[in-house]
Amino acid sequence: MDAYKKAGVDITAGYRLVDALKELTQNDALGSFGGMFPLELGTYDEPVLVAGTDGVGTKLLVAAQAKQNAQVGVDLVAMCVNDILAQGAKPLFFLDYLGTGHLEEKKATEILRGIVAGVKEAGAVLLGGETAEMPDMYEHGRYDLAGFAVGIADKKKLLTAQNTKEGDVLLGLAANGLHSNGFSLVRDILFKQNGFSLDEVLPGCQTDLRHELLKPTRIYVKSVYPLVEAGLVHAIAHITGGGLVENVARILPDGLAAEIDLAAWQVPAIMQDLQKLGQLSFADMTQTFNLGLGLVVAVDPSMAAEVKGQLEQAGERVYQVGRVMPGSKQVKIRGEL
Amino acid sequence: MDAYKKAGVDITAGYRLVDALKELTQNDALGSFGGMFPLELGTYDEPVLVAGTDGVGTKLLVAAQAKQNAQVGVDLVAMCVNDILAQGAKPLFFLDYLGTGHLEEKKATEILRGIVAGVKEAGAVLLGGETAEMPDMYEHGRYDLAGFAVGIADKKKLLTAQNTKEGDVLLGLAANGLHSNGFSLVRDILFKQNGFSLDEVLPGCQTDLRHELLKPTRIYVKSVYPLVEAGLVHAIAHITGGGLVENVARILPDGLAAEIDLAAWQVPAIMQDLQKLGQLSFADMTQTFNLGLGLVVAVDPSMAAEVKGQLEQAGERVYQVGRVMPGSKQVKIRGEL
Numbered sequence: 001m002d003a004y005k006k007a008g009v010d011i012t013a014g015y016r017l018v019d020a021l022k023e024l025t026q027n028d029a030l031g032s033f034g035g036m037f038p039l040e041l042g043t044y045d046e047p048v049l050v051a052g053t054d055g056v057g058t059k060l061l062v063a064a065q066a067k068q069n070a071q072v073g074v075d076l077v078a079m080c081v082n083d084i085l086a087q088g089a090k091p092l093f094f095l096d097y098l099g100t101g102h103l104e105e106k107k108a109t110e111i112l113r114g115i116v117a118g119v120k121e122a123g124a125v126l127l128g129g130e131t132a133e134m135p136d137m138y139e140h141g142r143y144d145l146a147g148f149a150v151g152i153a154d155k156k157k158l159l160t161a162q163n164t165k166e167g168d169v170l171l172g173l174a175a176n177g178l179h180s181n182g183f184s185l186v187r188d189i190l191f192k193q194n195g196f197s198l199d200e201v202l203p204g205c206q207t208d209l210r211h212e213l214l215k216p217t218r219i220y221v222k223s224v225y226p227l228v229e230a231g232l233v234h235a236i237a238h239i240t241g242g243g244l245v246e247n248v249a250r251i252l253p254d255g256l257a258a259e260i261d262l263a264a265w266q267v268p269a270i271m272q273d274l275q276k277l278g279q280l281s282f283a284d285m286t287q288t289f290n291l292g293l294g295l296v297v298a299v300d301p302s303m304a305a306e307v308k309g310q311l312e313q314a315g316e317r318v319y320q321v322g323r324v325m326p327g328s329k330q331v332k333i334r335g336e337l
Numbered sequence: 338m339d340a341y342k343k344a345g346v347d348i349t350a351g352y353r354l355v356d357a358l359k360e361l362t363q364n365d366a367l368g369s370f371g372g373m374f375p376l377e378l379g380t381y382d383e384p385v386l387v388a389g390t391d392g393v394g395t396k397l398l399v400a401a402q403a404k405q406n407a408q409v410g411v412d413l414v415a416m417c418v419n420d421i422l423a424q425g426a427k428p429l430f431f432l433d434y435l436g437t438g439h440l441e442e443k444k445a446t447e448i449l450r451g452i453v454a455g456v457k458e459a460g461a462v463l464l465g466g467e468t469a470e471m472p473d474m475y476e477h478g479r480y481d482l483a484g485f486a487v488g489i490a491d492k493k494k495l496l497t498a499q500n501t502k503e504g505d506v507l508l509g510l511a512a513n514g515l516h517s518n519g520f521s522l523v524r525d526i527l528f529k530q531n532g533f534s535l536d537e538v539l540p541g542c543q544t545d546l547r548h549e550l551l552k553p554t555r556i557y558v559k560s561v562y563p564l565v566e567a568g569l570v571h572a573i574a575h576i577t578g579g580g581l582v583e584n585v586a587r588i589l590p591d592g593l594a595a596e597i598d599l600a601a602w603q604v605p606a607i608m609q610d611l612q613k614l615g616q617l618s619f620a621d622m623t624q625t626f627n628l629g630l631g632l633v634v635a636v637d638p639s640m641a642a643e644v645k646g647q648l649e650q651a652g653e654r655v656y657q658v659g660r661v662m663p664g665s666k667q668v669k670i671r672g673e674l
Contacts, residue, residue, distance in 0.1 A: 036386070047376045
């Protein structure tokens with residue numbers, strides 16, 4: 001295999017990585033042609049698989065620059081399993097794809113360590129993955145990540161926009177910072193327009209940009225899925241690309257609108273800083289960032305206090321942020337940024 | 338959303354792409370938080386999900402150079418569903434991830450057209466996908482693809498190395514060219530070492546390099562899965578990264594070895610040309626390329642003629658290429674290259 005290695009592909013490094021991963025996950029079956037997941041179907045009347053794929057976006061560039069690559073592994077899992085959760089499904093298993101120009105084993109192991117931690121946090125199983133070494137495809141030190149998650153739900157418990165009812169209360173679950181969205185804009189404002197370094201601490205922030213920007217996306221499965229299973233939530237919006245406005249709109253059926261009151265919670269300092277530095281409009285802000293809410297959950301008003309209490313007991317910070325009312329799918333954000 | 342667009346992310350272009358995809362697939366549910374797949378379980382005693390992820394490797398760089406992007410969409414699906422098939426599972430659904438620096442809608446639609454065609458060829462469903470526009474992440478015109486397939490099998494019909502028996506006949510199913518492996522080496526030899534252009538026709542090849550290199554990976558599901566379902570095959574090796582040697586080794590249990598006779602079929606001209614041009618060793622050749630066989634199937638000798646006949650009727654070119662015998666997992670390739 002000398003010729004292939006000379007051409008830039010070290011297939012034995014790939015094999016060593018599989019070994020490291022087997023050790024991390026205690027799953028010896030990794031590395032076979034495909035991962036296997038036995039289905040236990042006793043409790044489902046009409047089982048439906050729910051699958052989603054996502055990446056981490058250009059937060060990866062910040063991670064590479066900061067030489068901190070474990071958090072984005074958590075991000076990758078979070079982006080996928082929170083999407084599955086938003087459909088009312090329980091995440092079962094996850095697979096990852098890592099594309100890079102030159103396989104750096106230490107860095108790859110770090111990323112995989114984050115993925116393994118995220119998958120565990122989501123109560124799922126890492127079923128397999130692909131590490132692709134592609135000379136000339138990525139610049140030095142660069143890599144891309146794609147994640148795939150599969151979950152299961154009983155058909156009648158799937159959460160769709162049709163479940164959302166007039167009068168529903170909207171509960172917002174605190175995000176852990178920016179999560180994995182808007183990073184092309186973030187990098188543009190901080191690094192290109194304003195020339196900040198990762199060591200700087202922006203006004204109101206507790207940590208430097210290295211730590212502030214790389215906070216991993218919160219995984220809401222363990223706290224929220226029990227409420228889904230108990231039928232206590234109507235719909236869930238995972239606040240990702242498109243920000244608060246676009247994603248809350250996705251849980252509104254025809255004939256309903258949402259009103260969200262910015263006074264109900266504190267928009268994180270980092271986002272306020274970005275607004276000032278980048279002179280971002282209200283629309284830019286509400287359609288790009290999560291504004292501090294990683295998940296917005298629609299619940300029956302009679303159950304709002306109960307759901308809020310249970311989520312808080314499970315470790316979430318929860319705010320009653322708005323209401324569902326008659327309208328045509330608008331998401332009105334009241335208040336000022 | 339002006340600020341985000343100025344930072345290099347055109348979120349409306351992404352929305353338009355989802356619309357194009359809905360039209361291509363006639364699946365209106367695309368674009369929701371995750372794709373849903375109803376499970377029909379009547380026929381399974383112990384259903385097992387089998388999932389796999391893969392990419393296309395640096396064949397993507399050839400596609401970009403040739404401005405032909407539909408074939409690699411087929412490759413992406415093929416790499417994943419053939420892996421699922423190799424485990425004895427029937428592919429159910431597929432998701433794709435497309436990462437790029439700047440979203441070119443025409444190119445992305447072309448890629449997705451290939452993916453849709455591949456998924457259809459595999460008898461599966463395109464359940465969702467992610468198109469990530471990441472400024473500064475990829476060089477101009479570059480993109481990466483990751484695919485993810487999920488299939489189902491009854492536990493007792495899963496194909497593992499343990500099914501392979503002493504005396505089994507190895508049938509080789511013709512590949513459609515290089516498929517999606519070894520392309521870093523291929524590009525190194527053809528373009529870096531020898532300065533060929535895509536318009537040149539190598540000795541023995543029927544078409545120029547543009548067409549020869551970009552032939553899409555063959556999807557074997559429709560011809561091979563019926564035989565798996567009927568219990569007519571013991572094990573399947575999908576010949577991908579690691580070539581004929583490494584992949585056939587994966588279907589050998591402890592105590593058995595394989596012997597393959599190169600005289601049983603014609604190694605494609607393009608691979609012979611690459612060997613000469615790159616002065617590749619026998620090990621380089623057998624551990625990198627498929628040598629013309631996309632799938633190697635182990636069958637009971639009493640069923641070999643029957644299986645070969647059925648595969649040929651289903652449109653495959655099939656060669657009896659070797660045997661399984663006592664040994665310690667070696668794959669001996671007899672003959673000369």
